[in-house]
Each structure stands twice: as C-alpha cells, then as structure tokens.
Amino acid sequence: MAPYEALYGRKCRTPAARDRQKSYADIRRKPLEFKEGDKVLLKVSPWKGVVRFGKKGKLKSTFCWTFKIVERIGSVAYRHELPEKMQGIHDVFHVSNLRKCLADETLTMPLKDVQVNEKLKFIEELIQIEDSQTKFLKRKRLKLVKVIWNLQEVRNLLGNLSPK
Structure with a gap:
C-alpha cells in the first residue's frame, strides 16, 4: 500500500510519473505516414553510418540518400527499394528513422x-x-x-x- 493510501484511505488522484512523461512526449510527437511510391530520407546513426553506409566525416549529414517506399508493414514500418550495393542491409525501417524527401526532380x-x-x-x-x-x-x-x-x-x- 502506498503511504498516501495508508494515511488517507483512498488512492492518490495525481497522475503517475509515467503518465506525466508520456504527456510531455506526446506534445512533440507527430504522426508520420507515407504512401507507396513516396521518396524518403533515411536517418543513420554515426557508427552505423560508417560501418554500413560508408558515410564518415565530421560534417556529414544525418540523413543518407533517398529511397522509394515499396510497401507499408504494420503501422510503423516501411519496406524500401535499396540499390544493389546495399544488398547486405535489411530493407525494412522504422518510421522514426525516415523523413519526407522534399526535393523536386x-x-x-x-x-x-x-x-x-x-x-x-x-x-x-x-x-x-x-x-x-x-x-x-x-x-x-x-x-x-x-x-x-x-x-x-x-x-x-x-x-x-x-x-x-
């Protein structure tokens, strides 16, 4: 039993820390959805960018190349069309690692x-x-x-x- 509940005989009505943190995170969160055929940029971490994508250097961009979305898998994952030189890399990425490509060809x-x-x-x-x-x-x-x-x-x- 929580100390508040033992003292007053009822549950505390203030939200828990997890609920409070979720509300803070939800303020900045925006839903991202893409359609098949959209062009997106892939975000890579510094270490994985060097190992898997050959991107190195102090001033390199966080996002690498544009990829075309082939299909949507679930609510937060997308399958991409990768070039031949990236055959060893899995072609499904989470929506948090993607940004819409705004370049006009x-x-x-x-x-x-x-x-x-x-x-x-x-x-x-x-x-x-x-x-x-x-x-x-x-x-x-x-x-x-x-x-x-x-x-x-x-x-x-x-x-x-x-x-x-």
Missing part, C-alpha cells in the same frame, strides 16, 4: 552552358562591365566595378528554379 539545371576546368572549378569569363565608381576613404581611394560574369547567368537560372 523537375527542378534540374541544364549544364550545357556551364564550363568546368580540369579541377572541376567553374570557368568565369567577363561578359560586360556595367558600372564603375570611386569611393574615397580617409587616405585611400577604392575603385568599385560592377561586372557581369558568365557564371552570373547560371546563378540567375538557379535562382529562378528555386521554389518560392
């Missing part, structure tokens, strides 16, 4: 106008000088020039493709 940039050198750096060429002015400081004169580079067209294209 229709927003791809054509790379025919982009020039790259042998070190895979963009080659920037001067197209036009738009404006120039001189800024006077206490003891210096700075010449400011506004230039349009060929890479600017690529940046404009990327800006137009980004979702608003």
Whole structure:
C-alpha cells in the first residue's frame, strides 16, 4: 500500500510519473505516414553510418540518400527499394528513422552552358562591365566595378528554379 493510501484511505488522484512523461512526449510527437511510391530520407546513426553506409566525416549529414517506399508493414514500418550495393542491409525501417524527401526532380539545371576546368572549378569569363565608381576613404581611394560574369547567368537560372 502506498503511504498516501495508508494515511488517507483512498488512492492518490495525481497522475503517475509515467503518465506525466508520456504527456510531455506526446506534445512533440507527430504522426508520420507515407504512401507507396513516396521518396524518403533515411536517418543513420554515426557508427552505423560508417560501418554500413560508408558515410564518415565530421560534417556529414544525418540523413543518407533517398529511397522509394515499396510497401507499408504494420503501422510503423516501411519496406524500401535499396540499390544493389546495399544488398547486405535489411530493407525494412522504422518510421522514426525516415523523413519526407522534399526535393523536386523537375527542378534540374541544364549544364550545357556551364564550363568546368580540369579541377572541376567553374570557368568565369567577363561578359560586360556595367558600372564603375570611386569611393574615397580617409587616405585611400577604392575603385568599385560592377561586372557581369558568365557564371552570373547560371546563378540567375538557379535562382529562378528555386521554389518560392
């Protein structure tokens, strides 16, 4: 018998610690459901990411690759379509390890106008000088020039493709 019950002769009406903790956890919990054919990102732990997925490094992302959901198994598990290089990994994951992939495959940039050198750096060429002015400081004169580079067209294209 609990001390409260022995003293007062009735059960305590305050919620137990487990109930209180559950209510705190339920506030942040949101139900996740996916359909067959949805693309999802898989969350991997740091150690398993190195061992199973070859993801290492200090600044690596927590989520790896996008996978397509093949079927739903129960209420909280999903079977995925894994590539051939991941044949040793089980293809069923819990919903807590998945995030919806928000990338839109229709927003791809054509790379025919982009020039790259042998070190895979963009080659920037001067197209036009738009404006120039001189800024006077206490003891210096700075010449400011506004230039349009060929890479600017690529940046404009990327800006137009980004979702608003």
